[in-house]
Amino acid sequence: MNKKVLSIAGALCLAFTCSTLAAASNLDAFLDKCGACHKSGAEAAPVNPADKAGVVWVKYFKRGRHPGDLNATINADEMANIVEFLKNHAADSDHPVAAVIPK
Amino acid sequence: MKKTLVGLSVMLAMAGSAYAGSETVTIPAADYKAIMERLDALQNRVETLEAKPQAAAPAVADAKYDKVSKDIDTIYDSIDALETKSIKNKINFGAELRVRYDGYTAKDFNTVNMAAFQQNMMNGMMPNQAMGMAMSHHDKVNDDNNWTNRFRINMEAQITDSLQFHGRLAMYKNWGDSDDATSSDMLNDFNRSHRPGTSSLWVDRAYVDWVPQGSPIPIALTVGRHPSTEGPPFELRENRMRQSTYPALLFDGENDGVVVTFGLDRYTGLKDAGWRFAYGKAYHSDDDNNTGHPFPFFDDGEAGDATMAATFFETQIPGLNNSLAVLSYARVWDLPFYFTGPKLYETGMPNTDLGDLDIWGVHLQANDIASTGLDFFFSYGGNRSKANGNAPLGLFGLLSSDGQSNHSGYSFYTGLRYTLPVTPLNMPKVGFEYNKGSEYWFSMTMATPDLFNKLATRGNVYDVYYIQPVNKHLFFRAGYLHVDYDYTGSGQHMGAPMPSDATLDNYYFLMDVRF
Numbered sequence: 289m290n291k292k293v294l295s296i297a298g299a300l301c302l303a304f305t306c307s308t309l310a311a312a313s314n315l316d317a318f319l320d321k322c323g324a325c326h327k328s329g330a331e332a333a334p335v336n337p338a339d340k341a342g343v344v345w346v347k348y349f350k351r352g353r354h355p356g357d358l359n360a361t362i363n364a365d366e367m368a369n370i371v372e373f374l375k376n377h378a379a380d381s382d383h384p385v386a387a388v389i390p391k
Numbered sequence: 392m393k394k395t396l397v398g399l400s401v402m403l404a405m406a407g408s409a410y411a412g413s414e415t416v417t418i419p420a421a422d423y424k425a426i427m428e429r430l431d432a433l434q435n436r437v438e439t440l441e442a443k444p445q446a447a448a449p450a451v452a453d454a455k456y457d458k459v460s461k462d463i464d465t466i467y468d469s470i471d472a473l474e475t476k477s478i479k480n481k482i483n484f485g486a487e488l489r490v491r492y493d494g495y496t497a498k499d500f501n502t503v504n505m506a507a508f509q510q511n512m513m514n515g516m517m518p519n520q521a522m523g524m525a526m527s528h529h530d531k532v533n534d535d536n537n538w539t540n541r542f543r544i545n546m547e548a549q550i551t552d553s554l555q556f557h558g559r560l561a562m563y564k565n566w567g568d569s570d571d572a573t574s575s576d577m578l579n580d581f582n583r584s585h586r587p588g589t590s591s592l593w594v595d596r597a598y599v600d601w602v603p604q605g606s607p608i609p610i611a612l613t614v615g616r617h618p619s620t621e622g623p624p625f626e627l628r629e630n631r632m633r634q635s636t637y638p639a640l641l642f643d644g645e646n647d648g649v650v651v652t653f654g655l656d657r658y659t660g661l662k663d664a665g666w667r668f669a670y671g672k673a674y675h676s677d678d679d680n681n682t683g684h685p686f687p688f689f690d691d692g693e694a695g696d697a698t699m700a701a702t703f704f705e706t707q708i709p710g711l712n713n714s715l716a717v718l719s720y721a722r723v724w725d726l727p728f729y730f731t732g733p734k735l736y737e738t739g740m741p742n743t744d745l746g747d748l749d750i751w752g753v754h755l756q757a758n759d760i761a762s763t764g765l766d767f768f769f770s771y772g773g774n775r776s777k778a779n780g781n782a783p784l785g786l787f788g789l790l791s792s793d794g795q796s797n798h799s800g801y802s803f804y805t806g807l808r809y810t811l812p813v814t815p816l817n818m819p820k821v822g823f824e825y826n827k828g829s830e831y832w833f834s835m836t837m838a839t840p841d842l843f844n845k846l847a848t849r850g851n852v853y854d855v856y857y858i859q860p861v862n863k864h865l866f867f868r869a870g871y872l873h874v875d876y877d878y879t880g881s882g883q884h885m886g887a888p889m890p891s892d893a894t895l896d897n898y899y900f901l902m903d904v905r906f
Contacts, residue, residue, distance in 0.1 A: 381863075382631055382632050382863075382905075383632055384626075384632040384633035384634075385557065385618045385632070385633060385634050385635070386618055386622075386633055386634075386635060386636040387598075387600065387611070387613035387617065387618065387636045387650045387652055387667065388555070388600040388602060388611045388613065388652065389611065389652055389654050389656075389663060389664070389665035389705075390602045390606075390609035390610055390611040390652065390653075390654035390665075391609055391654050391656055391657070
C-alpha cells in the first residue's frame, strides 16, 4: 500500500515538475531567443504575440517567413516552445479585461 | 550585326577595287571572290537567324512573367477586397454559452409574505408586529432541479491606435422561466423569440478606452457601461483571465460611469501600475411613470440618485510575475431604500434614500506562483455606514432599524487554485475558497456569477470546485458551496441584521463554451 501511494506521489511530483518546466521553458525560450534581437533599440523591433492569431504564427514559421536563418540559433525544441508561447498569447487567445492602464 | 557586316563588305569592296584611304590595296580576284562569298554566307546566316522566331525563348519567359503578373494582380485584388472587408468589419465578435445545473438545500431560514405584511400594516399593526406575523420559518427546503442558460455576445474594436471599444450583450435565464412581469398567454418563455414582445436588449458592457496621444503623463479615459463584474479573483473559478477593473469582494455590478486612469509605470518602476478615479451611479429613477409630468425624464425626486466615487491603485506585486495588488476606496451617496424604482413592488411603499456608505479594501493575488501551477489570493474589505435618519416603517434604516446609528463591517476572502499536472486530462484545476463577513458587512456586489451573493454573506462560506478543460474553448466545472449565515440580511443594506442559524448548500455542474 505504502509503495503504491509512494509511486503515485512520485508520478505526480514528476508530472508536476515536468509541467512546471514546460510552462517556464516556453516563456524562457521566447525571452531568451526572440528577445535577443526583438527589443527596443536592438536590431529588430519588439514582437507582440497578439499581433497575429495563433494559427497564423504557426504558418508564419512553417513557411519560413522569418527573415534570416533561425536554424543557426534556435533548435527545434526551442522553436516549438516559442511557437507554443506565441499561440498562448496570440490575438485570438483569452486576454484580461479591465479599464486600460496607459504606459 | 547586319550593319557591321555590310560596312565591312563595303570597306573590303573598296579595298579590292581601288584603294583604302590614300593607299591602294590589290588582292587576287579569287581571294576577293572568296571573301565576298564568305560575306554573302554570313549575310545569309544573319538574315536566317533574324528571320527565325528568336522570340521563342523570350516568349516563354514573357508568358510566365505575364502569368505571375496576373497572379499578383489577382492577389492584390483579393487583398483589396479583404482589406476593405476588414475595415468595414468594425467589430470583432465572440460568444459564450454556459449551461448550469444547480441543486440547493436551505435550512433554518425565514421568509416574509410581503402581501400579508402590507395587509397587517393596513390592519393597524405596528411594523415589527406586522413583519413578525407575516414571517414563516422553514426547517429545511430542497430545490434540486434548477437549470440555467447564459449566453453572451462579446464585442471589441480597435477604432484607432488610441481608441478601443468593448461590449457585451447577454441573456441569462432559468430554463422555461415565464414568471416575469412581461409574460402573458401570448408571450412566455416558450415563444418569446417568436412573438412580438419588447425592444429590450440587455447590454452587460459597452465602453471605450481612450488613451490620448501626446499627453505628457500617461492618462486613459474609460467611459460607458464598464467592465465591473466578476473581477479578481473570480477569473480563477471561471477558468479565464481577469474580467473586471475592481476586486470582486468590493464591487461586482453592471455600472455606468467614467474612469480616469493614470499610468504610473514610468514614475514608480512598478509594472502595470495605475491610479484610477471613478465616478458612476448605482441608482437613478426618472419620472417616466408620471403621465402628468411635462418632463418625465427628470429625476422623480423620491430617493434621488445613488452616486459613487472611488479611487483605486493597482500594480503587479514587485518580484512576482502574474500578480496583482489593488488598494481601493469608494463612497456611495444616498443609497435608496430599494433598487427597484419609485414604489416597492409588493407594498407600494415610496422609495427614499437612507444614507451614505464608505467601502475600502486591499486585494492581493498571485497566479502560477513560480510556475508551479498554484494560484493564491487574499482580499479584505471594510465598510462604514452613515445613516441619514430615514427609516421606512421604522424598520429599514441604513444597516439599522431606526436609521439613527452608523455601523462598520468587514469581510475577508481567500483561496487557492492548483492546476493538476496531468496532461492526458488537459491540466484540470481544483480550487478552494473561503470568505467570512461580519454582522454589518455590505458592499456593492449584486452581480456575482452565482445566483446567491456569496461574497455578501454575513457568516462563513466554503467553496470547492473542480475544472475539467476539454480544449481551449470548452470546460466543465463541478462544485459545492456551503454557506453558514451568522446574521440575516446578507447583501442588503436596509434594516438591522439579526442573528441567524440559516445554512445554504449548493452543488452544481456546468458546461462552458467560449469562442
